[in-house]
Amino acid sequence: MDTPDHSQKSASPAKDPPVTDSPSPRPSPPGQAASDRAMDQALDWLIRLQCASEQDTQAFEAWLEADPANARAYVEAEAVWNGAPLRQAAGQLHQVQRRSLRSRIRPHWKPLATAAVLLVGIFTVGNLPVRLQADHLTVVGERQRVQLDDGSKVLLNTNSAFASDLRDNRQVARLLQGEAYFEVPGGAQPPLELQAGPLRASVRDTDFAVRYLNGEAQVRVQRGDVDLQASSDQRIRLSAGDSISVGPNGFGQRGRLDAQKDLAWVQGRLVFENCPLSQVLAELRRYYPGWIINGNEQLANVAVTGNYRLDQPLETLRALAHITSAQLHEYPALVILN
Incomplete structure (x- = not known):
């Protein structure tokens, strides 16, 4: 177990929990047992969460907290989702043989069949526009190192998508989602051109990081200088120790990098x-x-x-x-x- 180097806590006044009007995914017949209703709803959540919005996530958390049976049902449904019986069902749906699933999940065959269809393409179809553009992808919890043709080194953080190519002898990199740390060498070659949502950057002989999530890019410069342009045509130069966010409306306030924490x-x-x-x-x-x-x-x-x-x-x-x-x-x- 990795223990914290140092930790502390301080209490604050309690706040009322947020209220959501989002309904459960699907109502169940009045006569259905509570455990069956929870399982049906859990299976619906498994499907719905594959393309979840922020509102879906909040509604799901509220559903989990509403009743301990909901959490138990979700864990049970996810075990089925990730289990061998469902994977077998995904490959042999045309036979629709119920004996391929455990008897205890037979009442839920129809939603499981739908889930099985989704399971086949969930890691290749989910967030399809980004995946079609990416040369490199990291899953949740993974990091990956990439070497570009111009000698630049890139470290991709968790759940990131990245692409790069040469255009007119210029290295163009695109951070499609997630976070990356760039080590760009100096020399006579053209600067690295970087795109990340509303952000455009031109970089040479610099070490810096970019996080692009939810339509906003955050730039942190550890060494050298970075010339930035926002989609609003604003321009700014950052130097070592600078940090700034870039959104649809342009640049935020320039801040200072805390490399020990931020990087x-x-x-x-x-x-x-x-x-x-x-x-x-x-x-x-x-x-x-x-x-x-x-x-x-x-x-x-x-x-x-x-x-x-x-x-x-x-x-x-x-x-x-x-x-x-x-x-x-x-x-x-x-x-x-x-």
Whole structure:
């Protein structure tokens, strides 16, 4: 277990939990048993979450917290989803032989058949526009090193998509989603051209990082200079130690880089300093291949300081539960803090 280098907590007043009007995915007949209703809804969530919006995610978290039976049903449904019987069903749907599934899931054959169809293409069709453009993809929790033709080195962080090509003897790189750290050499060759959503950058002899999530790019410069252009035609030059965000409306305020914290992921670490637990969990969700649910709003503003390995998010969650005196409920691909 990777223990935190140092940790602390401080309590804040409790807040009322957010209220959502989003309904459960599908109502069930009045006479249906509660466990069957929970299972039906869990199967619907498995399908719906493959292309989930932020509102879907909030509704799913509210559904999980509404009844302990819902969490149990979701864990059970996900075990079926990832199990051999469903994969066999995906390959042999034309036979539709119910004996290929365990008898306990026979009442749910129809939604499982739909799930099986989706399962076949979920890792190749999900977020299809990005995947069709990408040369390199990382899954949740994975990092990958890429060497470009001009000698630039790129480290891709978790759940990222990246593409590059040569245009008129210029190296053009595109961060389609996620996060990347660039080491661009000097020399006589043309500068590296980078695109990330609303951001355009021209770079030579520089080390810097770009995070592109939810339509906004964040640039952090560790060494050298970066010339940036926003989609609004604004231009700015960043130097070592500078940081700035770029959105659809242009540049935000120039900030200062805290390399020990902001670039800790490059060294395989996650560093937090007096950071609200809600933000810590949001960052951990980028590295955990499952769901992390905070079932206690009183924990959201507890301040956390610590240094953790990013490749062990579950161990980090266990450490956070310990220092915040929270209970941690672990299920396959689902962790709930209470």
